[in-house]
Amino acid sequence: TACSSKYVLSQMHPMWQGPLVVPGGDHQSPIDIAVRKTVFDSELKPLVTSYDPETCQQIWNNGYSFLVEYDDTTNKNTLKGGPLRDEFRLCQFHFHWGETNDWGSEHTVDRRLFPAELHLVHWNSDRYSLFEEAVMEKNGLAVIGIFLKVGKRHEGLQKLVDALPSIRHKDSVVEFRRFDPGCLLPSNIDDYWTYHGSLTTPPLTESVTWIVMKQHIEVSHDQLAVFRSLLFTSAEEDVQKSMVNNFRVQQPLQGRTVRSSFT
Numbered sequence: 431t432a433c434s435s436k437y438v439l440s441q442m443h444p445m446w447q448g449p450l451v452v453p454g455g456d457h458q459s460p461i462d463i464a465v466r467k468t469v470f471d472s473e474l475k476p477l478v479t480s481y482d483p484e485t486c487q488q489i490w491n492n493g494y495s496f497l498v499e500y501d502d503t504t505n506k507n508t509l510k511g512g513p514l515r516d517e518f519r520l521c522q523f524h525f526h527w528g529e530t531n532d533w534g535s536e537h538t539v540d541r542r543l544f545p546a547e548l549h550l551v552h553w554n555s556d557r558y559s560l561f562e563e564a565v566m567e568k569n570g571l572a573v574i575g576i577f578l579k580v581g582k583r584h585e586g587l588q589k590l591v592d593a594l595p596s597i598r599h600k601d602s603v604v605e606f607r608r609f610d611p612g613c614l615l616p617s618n619i620d621d622y623w624t625y626h627g628s629l630t631t632p633p634l635t636e637s638v639t640w641i642v643m644k645q646h647i648e649v650s651h652d653q654l655a656v657f658r659s660l661l662f663t664s665a666e667e668d669v670q671k672s673m674v675n676n677f678r679v680q681q682p683l684q685g686r687t688v689r690s691s692f693t
């Protein structure tokens with residue numbers, strides 16, 4: 431699919447903290463969301479998502495995270511509304527997590543870390559014809575961020591957790607069908623924070639409208655433990671490294687304002 435990011439992976443840093451500050455980049459992600467400094471914007475509309483499970487294609491370990499990729503050659507998985515003027519198309523979703531439940535998210539809320547964070551990556555299909563084009567443009571991407579907390583088992587996530595042992599090593603891919611990403615959204619998607627920032631992995635381009643949900647989703651301790659059974663390394667490498675702590679450190683806000691859709 432257009433959004434399979436093989437070519438991008440070659441730029442990936444094994445340690446993944448990536449460059450701390452991108453040359454000329456002062457609107458980087460992730461950030462800490464200081465709730466008291468957010469500004470309520472009554473113009474922000476509710477988010478409108480429409481996802482088609484039939485367009486789910488594969489799940490793979492790209493040596494940084496595991497991602498579920500969707501066919502984004504047609505307008506079947508759309509995101510609009512919220513802070514967005516255009517219609518965006520889902521290309522993939524992936525997660526970030528820690529080695530323990532004490533940390534793992536990329537964004538923080540009043541410096542509070544969550545054990546993991548889900549990102550649904552969309553590109554502006556009104557203005558561009560390929561993900562690769564949109565990645566380089568200021569209004570090219572929209573990523574929904576959802577915090578994960580450890581609690582009750584997430585029934586919808588289990589189908590994905592059951593597929594992880596088959597992609598333990600870097601560059602392993604398996605077919606993954608009929609997964610509805612909508613089942614991973616929290617019940618309330620009207621309350622969110624939004625700001626302009628960047629990808630948190632190479633190419634770190636400042637092309638992302640971030641939409642971070644206020645409401646988290648819950649997954650069980652055992653489900654999250656399976657994430658940690660993945661490996662950064664490929665089957666051929668003699669030293670296997672657990673895929674954990676695959677998050678970027680918070681970046682300076684640099685005068686940006688984080689808007690909230692709720693008071």
Ligand SMILES: NS(=O)(=O)c1c(F)c(F)c(S(=O)(=O)CCO)c(N[C@H]2CCc3ccccc32)c1F
Pocket residue numbers: 432433434435436438439442492494495497521522524549551561565573628629630631632633
């Ligand atoms: N936190 S994040 O939302 O910024 C983010 C990631 F954290 C992440 F890991 C990936 S990736 O595809 O697994 C690795 C590519 O760099 C992407 N993938 C994007 C970035 C570049 C690219 C190119 C083609 C398809 C998808 C992506 C990503 F947008």
Ligand SMILES: [Zn+2]
Pocket residue numbers: 524525526549630
């Ligand atoms: Zn991410």
